[in-house]
Amino acid sequence: INDFSYLHTNCFELSIYVGCDKYPHESELPEEWENNRESLIVFMEQVHRGIKGIVKDTHGKGIPNAIISVEGVNHDIRTGK
Numbered sequence: 001i002n003d004f005s006y007l008h009t010n011c012f013e014l015s016i017y018v019g020c021d022k023y024p025h026e027s028e029l030p031e032e033w034e035n036n037r038e039s040l041i042v043f044m045e046q047v048h049r050g051i052k053g054i055v056k057d058t059h060g061k062g063i064p065n066a067i068i069s070v071e072g073v074n075h076d077i078r079t080g081k
Contacts (some may be wrong), residue, residue, distance in 0.1 A: 007075070016040075055079050 005011040018036045021028075055066040066079040 021047075 002013045002015060007015050018032055018040075024032060035076070046048065051070075055063045057063055064081045065080060067076050068079065069076045
């Protein structure tokens with residue numbers, strides 16, 4: 001569903017598996033967190049990279065459904081409603 005969400009709703013979702021056991025026991029979670037803590041925090045910090053902004057008209061109102069294209073990226077996105 002992650003690919004579908006990105007391609008059809010502009011919602012970028014990720015599923016991250018940090019071990020071979022998809023459903024570890026509750027008692028194992030603190031150790032899994034400590035084993036992966038630093039890399040997960042660095043990964044989450046990456047949300048602040050890239051281009052961000054609001055598409056507005058000449059009156060300062062948001063433009064719904066505006067198409068945003070980036071040269072060299074083969075995936076346009078649209079602004080929200």
